[in-house]
Amino acid sequence: MTDVLMPALSPTMEEGTLAKWHVKKGDTVKSGDVIAEIETDKAT
Secondary structure (H helix, E strand, O other): OOOOOOOOOOOOOOOOEEEEEOOOOOOOOOOOOOOEEEEOOOOO
16 A cells, blocks of 8 residues: 655645545556545635
8 A cells, every 4th residue: 555645736725625536445546647536625
């Protein structure tokens, strides 16, 4: 298993919530694949 870091979507972003997975446990993924949807407060 590999850790996945969530990039900041704006300079002021401090946290986000995982809204939906796009992959299942055991799926093979590579760099650049969309693996999840993240919800955040509106960026300002």
